[in-house]
Amino acid sequence: MPETTVNSGDKGAQADDRVASIPDWVDPRPWLPMAHHATADDVERALCAVSPDENTLAALLSPVAAASFMEHMARKAQMLTREHFGRTIGLYVPLYLSDYCCNGCVYCGFAADRHQQRRCLTPGEIRSELAAIEREGFEEILLLTGERMPQADFAYLRAAVAEAARRFHLVTIEVFPMTTDEYRQLAAAGCTGVSIYQETYDPARYLELHRWGPKRDYTNRLATPGRALAGGLRTAGLGALLGLNDPQFEMLALYRHARHLQRTYWQAGVALAFPRIRPQAGNWQPPNPVGERALLQILLAFRIVCPDMPLNLSTRERPGFRDGVAGLAVNKMSIGSRTTVGGYAQDAENGIGQFVISDDREIDAFLAALSGKGLQPVFKNSESVYRNAS
Numbered sequence: 001m002p003e004t005t006v007n008s009g010d011k012g013a014q015a016d017d018r019v020a021s022i023p024d025w026v027d028p029r030p031w032l033p034m035a036h037h038a039t040a041d042d043v044e045r046a047l048c049a050v051s052p053d054e055n056t057l058a059a060l061l062s063p064v065a066a067a068s069f070m071e072h073m074a075r076k077a078q079m080l081t082r083e084h085f086g087r088t089i090g091l092y093v094p095l096y097l098s099d100y101c102c103n104g105c106v107y108c109g110f111a112a113d114r115h116q117q118r119r120c121l122t123p124g125e126i127r128s129e130l131a132a133i134e135r136e137g138f139e140e141i142l143l144l145t146g147e148r149m150p151q152a153d154f155a156y157l158r159a160a161v162a163e164a165a166r167r168f169h170l171v172t173i174e175v176f177p178m179t180t181d182e183y184r185q186l187a188a189a190g191c192t193g194v195s196i197y198q199e200t201y202d203p204a205r206y207l208e209l210h211r212w213g214p215k216r217d218y219t220n221r222l223a224t225p226g227r228a229l230a231g232g233l234r235t236a237g238l239g240a241l242l243g244l245n246d247p248q249f250e251m252l253a254l255y256r257h258a259r260h261l262q263r264t265y266w267q268a269g270v271a272l273a274f275p276r277i278r279p280q281a282g283n284w285q286p287p288n289p290v291g292e293r294a295l296l297q298i299l300l301a302f303r304i305v306c307p308d309m310p311l312n313l314s315t316r317e318r319p320g321f322r323d324g325v326a327g328l329a330v331n332k333m334s335i336g337s338r339t340t341v342g343g344y345a346q347d348a349e350n351g352i353g354q355f356v357i358s359d360d361r362e363i364d365a366f367l368a369a370l371s372g373k374g375l376q377p378v379f380k381n382s383e384s385v386y387r388n389a390s
């Protein structure tokens with residue numbers, strides 16, 4: 001695997017420095033008073049809501065819900081998780097293809113001003129890594145890069161997707177924003193879904209945290225999941241990085257974003273993730289840290305208002321917490337994760353990666369923990385069974 005030192009002085013073009021407007025379809029502000037000041041009656045009504053909406057979520061995210069209704073929320077969330085997902089936990093593996101990046105995201109270990117060795121997998125290395133992951137039995141893989149760079153551009157990504165699609169039934173990407181036509185080409189190459197997190201839905205905070213580079217464009221990023229679905233990808237994963245801003249603001253905006261996509265692309269699947277800031281190169285401290293209990297409340301609230309939506313929790317969280325929420329509210333998890341480039345076919349650990357993971361259990365240990373809770377890890381989903389039969 002070749003190693004190269006990135007020239008972090010080339011930070012990409014400066015984007016517009018004006019604060020973008022938050023569109024009405026995602027703006028959470030009308031529901032913030034409920035999120036901050038709901039009464040016990042509001043929470044009780046939310047727990048009985050037949051058609052959950054923004055008011056329901058706001059009440060369930062409130063301080064009074066945290067203080068007095070967590071057990072009730074947990075019972076309801078678990079019942080809904082079992083009703084819609086059974087006792088299954090869908091599993092996937094992330095594979096970092098490249099850590100070259102020209103962006104200045106203040107919270108990220110791959111930001112251009114982090115002086116470190118950068119790497120990009122060669123085509124041969126990609127094949128080796130994919131084969132190593134396939135041998136573990138997985139059928140879903142998530143390919144990751146930083147910003148679009150000469151070392152990992154669209155052609156490179158398309159070739160990696162095509163290679164992955166030869167081995168895996170589900171190939172999703174968490175990379176740089178693209179045009180609708182580029183997403184169309186990726187869909188033709190076998191890409192099935194995209195994850196693209198807004199990080200923060202507050203345009204002013206967004207501008208402050210994304211110091212330079214193409215990612216500084218709030219509006220472009222907000223429109224990206226829609227372009228991906230318009231280009232033919234079947235699923236879009238959304239999320240906000242917890243810790244960057246008021247979590248109630250962020251979670252209500254995330255909910256509104258998901259519902260907007262469901263209304264616009266009714267045939268597509270929308271999934272949600274709840275990453276929290278982790279230690280990273282640069283040691284940046286989040287202004288609005290979210291504790292485990294607050295994260296639990298968020299997961300329970302989303303399961304209640306979005307009973308059939310996949311909720312994803314990564315190895316950012318510690319083993320005990322992941323085991324506790326698996327099957328309670330969460331139905332999808334990453335496993336065996338590396339946040340450095342490569343690392344499955346050979347020992348490629350190099351620094352702390354994009355962030356420090358918290359659950360570093362081997363795959364067998366994680367599967368044993370799920371089985372011990374009566375949960376069934378799912379490597380192969382019903383869609384792949386259908387594709388095999390067709």
Ligand code: SF4
Pocket residue numbers: 101102103104105108109110111112145146147215
């Ligand atoms: S979060 Fe993504 S775009 Fe931002 S610096 Fe890290 S790798 Fe680059």
